[in-house]
Amino acid sequence: MTMTLLATAAVDCAxxxxxxxxxxxxxxxxxxxxxxxxxxxxxxxxxxxGDELWLAEHPPxxxxxxxxxxAHLPRVDNGIPVIKVDRGGQITYHxxxxxxxxxxxxxxxxxxxxxxxxxxxxxxxxxxxxxxxxAAEGRAEAPGVYVNGAKIAALGLRVRNGCCYHGLAFNVxxxxxxxxxxxxxxxxxxxxTQARDxxxxxxxxxxxxxxxxxxxxxxx
Numbered sequence: 118m119t120m121t122l123l124a125t126a127a128v129d130c131a132x133x134x135x136x137x138x139x140x141x142x143x144x145x146x147x148x149x150x151x152x153x154x155x156x157x158x159x160x161x162x163x164x165x166x167g168d169e170l171w172l173a174e175h176p177p178x179x180x181x182x183x184x185x186x187x188a189h190l191p192r193v194d195n196g197i198p199v200i201k202v203d204r205g206g207q208i209t210y211h212x213x214x215x216x217x218x219x220x221x222x223x224x225x226x227x228x229x230x231x232x233x234x235x236x237x238x239x240x241x242x243x244x245x246x247x248x249x250x251x252a253a254e255g256r257a258e259a260p261g262v263y264v265n266g267a268k269i270a271a272l273g274l275r276v277r278n279g280c281c282y283h284g285l286a287f288n289v290x291x292x293x294x295x296x297x298x299x300x301x302x303x304x305x306x307x308x309x310t311q312a313r314d315x316x317x318x319x320x321x322x323x324x325x326x327x328x329x330x331x332x333x334x335x336x337x
Contacts (some may be wrong), residue, residue: 137167138336140329145174148211149200151219155282156203158221162280168227170332171219171284171326175211177295182206182273189300197295204262204273204283205250207303214291215323218284218332227336235260235272238285241331242270245287247316248327261302262287267310271302287328289313289321299331 139165146275151173160167179191179199179234185207197210211217224234242262246253246269253264262270270287288311296309312324319327 138333139167139169140333141169141171142325143171143173145176145213148175148178148180151175152200153201153284155219155221159277159280159282162221162223164223164226166223168223169221170329171221172329173216173217173219174213174215174321177210177212179208179295179299180204181208181209184288184303186303189303191295191298193298195295195298202283204275206273208272208299209271209273209286209302210295211286212291212295214289214321216287216289216321216328217289218287218325218328219282220274220284220332221280222284222336223280224276231274231276231281232272233235234281237335238272239270240333241328241335242287243336244331245324245327246312246315249312249315251315251317259302259304264310264315267308269310269312269315285310287324289317289324 146315179197181199181201182204184205189208236255239262243253243255251264253262253269255262260272261268270285272279272285274283288309290313291311293309293311301307301309
């Protein structure tokens with residue numbers, strides 16, 4: 118995947134701080150080339166380059182973060198590949214029907230550190246669910262968003278030279294069974310849920326757009 122390909126369906130937004138944030142809707146794309154493109158973007162960006170938010174969906178894939186352990190890997194061979202990546206956290210699953218938002222931000226320029234940014238990402242999902250009358254929460258000891266104890270959004274970041282990439286994955290309308298053979302985010306027996314099962318009829322495209330709106334508002 119090249120940055121030319123990623124330039125499709127882009128919208129430029131300027132926040133209150135005057136920092137450009139370009140939104141790119143990638144559609145359904147393979148995970149590994151997208152991850153490599155994020156690395157390239159972060160390595161090559163100059164201090165004057167604007168931030169970007171990439172919205173994507175992936176074919177089935179497990180990703181294992183830098184803290185990942187073998188014990189949390191799939192307990193059965195279901196044919197879904199496992200990719201070891203450079204984000205924080207442990208193992209999670211991405212698949213069709215899940216909205217993935219990647220934040221490529223110059224954290225130093227925005228005056229952000231990791232913990233406040235994680236709280237902001239959680240808040241965007243919490244506020245989105247509140248629009249549908251769903252009460253959700255974050256957990257200080259286990260980053261992510263939860264509804265009635267079940268995880269609906271997972272988070273993970275990588276910071277390099279004051280800039281971050283990776284982001285959050287929000288379960289909308291997907292097959293949740295691949296979560297059942299792993300320890301999601303490293304927690305044995307952790308329940309997962311999704312917007313559809315909570316009564317939200319809107320599809321991933323609609324919810325992805327609303328998630329972007331909340332992220333832009335919070336990051337402005």
